[in-house]
Amino acid sequence: MGGVTVAENTDAERATLLRYVERFALVLRESGMQPMPARVFAYALADDADRYTAAELADGLQVSPAAISGAVRQLVQIGFLVREREPGTRSDLYVLDDAHLWARFVTAELQALQRFQEIVASGIELFGTDRPGGRRLAETREFLAFLREVLADAVARWPEERERRRLG
Amino acid sequence: MGGVTVAENTDAERATLLRYVERFALVLRESGMQPMPARVFAYALADDADRYTAAELADGLQVSPAAISGAVRQLVQIGFLVREREPGTRSDLYVLDDAHLWARFVTAELQALQRFQEIVASGIELFGTDRPGGRRLAETREFLAFLREVLADAVARWPEERERRRLG
DNA sequence: CAGAGGTTTCACGAACTTGTGAAGCTCATT
DNA sequence: AATGAGCTTCACAAGTTCGTGAAACCTCTG
Missing domain, CATH: 1.10.10.10 (Winged helix-like DNA-binding domain superfamily/Winged helix DNA-binding domain)
Structure with a gap:
């Protein structure tokens, strides 16, 4: 109980x-x-x-x-x-919820990254990309997109990876 | 200037x-x-x-x-x-420092994950793994280790990935 | 439908955080 | 050495956040 x-x-x-x-x-x-x-x-x-x-x-x-x-x-x-x-x-x-807990954790992280990416995108809209600051924003956006892909991939791979670690 | x-x-x-x-x-x-x-x-x-x-x-x-x-x-x-x-x-x-900025960003994230992993490990030391709570802690530690590997790998791959995105 | 166990809401006091102004410090120049 | 530009430290006031106790609110039971 x-x-x-x-x-x-x-x-x-x-x-x-x-x-x-x-x-x-x-x-x-x-x-x-x-x-x-x-x-x-x-x-x-x-x-x-x-x-x-x-x-x-x-x-x-x-x-x-x-x-x-x-x-x-x-x-x-x-x-x-x-x-x-x-x-x-x-x-x-x-x-x-043990089974999905760490997926949730990364999902929360992913949402934070998305908000981050959105504010960066809004800066690009406001100021354009033909200035140093704009170029930095553009590269930031690229990087955040990449990071989100990597994390989403990691979540998807975790169940399999977990088995592998349990055996190896 | x-x-x-x-x-x-x-x-x-x-x-x-x-x-x-x-x-x-x-x-x-x-x-x-x-x-x-x-x-x-x-x-x-x-x-x-x-x-x-x-x-x-x-x-x-x-x-x-x-x-x-x-x-x-x-x-x-x-x-x-x-x-x-x-x-x-x-x-x-x-x-x-444009070039390394996003590496820094992930490095900071990695350090946060490491602190996280350390406190989890310290819980395992305190309470052992032969209880439900201990098993949850152990799995958490595994997952955090995995996540750190994934992020470290992502940082290493970013320069190459960045080129790829610029061309494609 | 009355009663009670359990949860949520609300107003408040305490503790913490933030940014400022002013004083103090550092160090290249004269 | 004296100067002074610029950076840092410090104490404080304003604002915010946090957790509590008390009251209101559900909702299941009898």
Whole structure:
């Protein structure tokens, strides 16, 4: 039932986990993720349950339900968490979708690159390409397109690559 | 030198450029870059000079020299700007190193991924891999390693790829 | 349809971030 | 040595972000 976990049988272990989650979240924040979503994600990834109620997350992380509410909403929107509901139950369940998780991760990255590419393209429209600045913008656009192809390809290859690593 | 630029001959054009820089910076900020470094980078990329003094940046962006000082320091550290000094001159020059710029960009990304991988590895050390959470961490580490290989490979291939795109 | 478990919304205080002005520092020139 | 242009550092004020507690809101159960 997702409650008891190996990592937090004792207070000391729970404290270790929470410190770890905080360190992990810090790394995620450096890439632009907000604090509470980062904590929830790190916690759901590192702890042992495979699904969590909002209450379990609030309890496990020692934060208010309100904070969880906002965080899971964003994580669900990005696709890092899936919201589920057991029939005849009153609480939502949040699941880390292992299988697609890293595809989601790169997808989020791809969207960021696309926004980047769009603003660059809009600069080219505004200022043209017959100036030094315009040429830099044009080359940037080319590079971003290339990078997006490479990443999309990597996502597609990961399942196969994963098998290869498991065997080799 | 490097003062007069096509994009800002008139007040209207300068205003357009500044609005554009602000939009561009916003996109960069969404990926975790700080506001002022983001503005300086966007400005240096989109405007026409190929090197700027700190004073020119402050003037062009309508911000204080103090703000520029901090911003260029960070950009130089990441490698997005190169600091130069003309002999017998009192002001530093900041240069966007076109040739290696996008290699730098991916290098920064690679470092972020490495920090990510390190915190995941540290979690595996702390908690082991014989639990659900540990297995998730282990798979995450594998995926990050793969992604880093893919990106490193992409950087290596870009010069060649760039030629190909220019011709095709 | 009343009740209760669970989630979401909202206003607020605390903490953090940002950019500025002013003072201080460096260093090539005189 | 003195000058002064330019860069950096620092303390601060304004603005923003964060997480909380309390209240409102659903929605399943009896």
